[in-house]
Amino acid sequence: MFASAARRLATVAATGVRTYASEAGAKKGGSSLPLFLGLAGAGAGLYFAKERGMLDDILGAPPTGSPAAAAAFKPDYNAVRSAIEDLLDTNPDYDDGSYGPVLVRLAWHTSGTYDKNTNTGGSNGATMRFAPEANWGANAGLSVARDLLEPVKQKFPWISDLWTLAGAVAVEAMGGPHIPWRPGRSDYAPEQFVALPDGRLPDGDKNAKHIRDIFGRMGFNDQEVVALIGAHTLGRCHSDRSGFEGPWTNAPTTFSNLFFKELTENKWHKKKWNGPLQYEDKSGQLMMLNTDMYLLWDKKFKPYVQQYAKDEEAFFRDFAAAFGKLLELGVPFKEDAPAAASPTPKQ
Ligand code: HEM
Known part of the structure; x- marks a missing residue:
């Protein structure tokens, strides 16, 4: 077989x-x-x-042929x-x-x-x-x-x-x-x-009103928005994808509150280049989107930025809650679905 x-x-x-x-x-x-x-x-x-x-035998799917076997199947x-x-x-x-x-x-x-x-x-x-x-x-x-x-x-x-x-x-x-x-x-x-x-989905060259319009439509408040955008502590922009270029932090594969530290402690100026509006630090290595800068410029977003820059634990707690909520938006969970069936994370 x-x-x-x-x-x-x-x-x-x-x-x-x-x-x-x-x-x-x-x-x-x-x-x-x-x-x-x-x-x-x-x-x-x-x-x-x-x-x-049709391809179950190849792919090791749960047996769909027999109801008893299907009922016994426990997804791992x-x-x-x-x-x-x-x-x-x-x-x-x-x-x-x-x-x-x-x-x-x-x-x-x-x-x-x-x-x-x-x-x-x-x-x-x-x-x-x-x-x-x-x-x-x-x-x-x-x-x-x-x-x-x-x-x-x-x-x-x-x-x-x-x-x-x-x-x-x-x-x-x-x-x-x-x-x-x-x-x-x-x-x-x-x-x-x-x-x-x-x-x-949001555009990186826009302002606080755009951020609130987009995330308000999903049902998020200001605090949740700031926590969520803290995910920009990860990864980078690619000129061949979004047109923007560069990472937000020097540790883009570690989840941390570094995005907020860079935003508040570093100095940001408009990048002079042929690409779309974005900000860079003195080294020219790190970047911020216009929307990221608005988290600092908007007086209602800013207190959360400052809090998360100082308190990584608060950021982790609020990010987990907001990201978990984001992932569930619009999902028709069954009434008897377990409240949180997250598999246990590996230690
Ligand atoms: C105003 C809101 C946001 C805007 C305008 C925005 C915009 C962008 C842009 C332009 C990129 C670069 C894409 C590329 O060129 O590869 C990016 C990357 C990324 N965004 Fe956002 N984003 C926003 C919110 C979020 C949120 C809420 C999350 C997650 C909770 C998130 C997670 C990420 C991650 C992890 C990357 C890096 C991807 C990679 O390295 O390939 N962003 N974002």
Whole structure:
């Protein structure tokens, strides 16, 4: 059976059909759109064929044929957690040596489309697999994260909460707080999917009103907004993704309150370059977005910035609560779902 499974996997590989992480290059021109739609459709088709059990024998899915066997199946989220952790540092040449930051950004962007007024968007459905969301400018570069997680989806095909779990695991693995997390999302079929309007995610060159409009729509207050944006202690901007360039701190693969320390203690001036408006420090090595600077300039945001710069414990506590809330926006948890089924973090 293993040999035939391998042959069938090879066929999948040879046809080039993706199963979960389908995306055209985010910055590709309009001419590639029909091709993308075709591939995304084929990928989604295969994915849902897999959901029906056709590939279960290859991928070790829970047995869908027998109701008794299916009822006995217990998803092992700790095994998924370990598989995600194992991926984080597999490529020393990628950015600063960890995929952690881009996984956190994926978890945030899949969740941050939520609109509390219409109860649309959010991480349920994994809708970023589909155009147009996959191709929004705001999501440029996130194919890296989705592709990275594809082998985990193949190994644990029953999981439909992978992107949010990966974000929570990445924060913890990089030294951050334990993020409350529970399963409950499903993967929408293409026909269930209603395209969201673009513009639900924030733009880095905008001001405090924009920040409040975007995060208010999700249901966050000022304190939660400041805590959440503290995630910019991780990772960096890429000129070939967002157009902005550089990291916010000198320790971009460690979760800490350094973003707030840099924001308050360093001196920031407009970067002179051909790119979009951003700020840099004297060394020219570190950066801030315009929206980051508004956390300091806005008199209601600022006290939280100052608090988190001084008190890392407070930041960790508030970030864990706000990020946990973000990941759950719009998810229709079952009434009997456990309050917090977070797998135990590895020590
Ligand atoms: C006003 C709100 C925000 C704006 C305008 C913003 C904007 C950006 C931009 C432009 C980038 C660079 C993307 C690239 O070029 O690769 C970025 C990266 C990142 N953002 Fe945000 N962001 C915001 C809020 C958040 C929140 C709430 C989180 C998480 C809770 C977050 C987590 C991250 C992370 C971890 C990265 C680094 C990704 C990497 O290294 O690949 N951001 N953000």
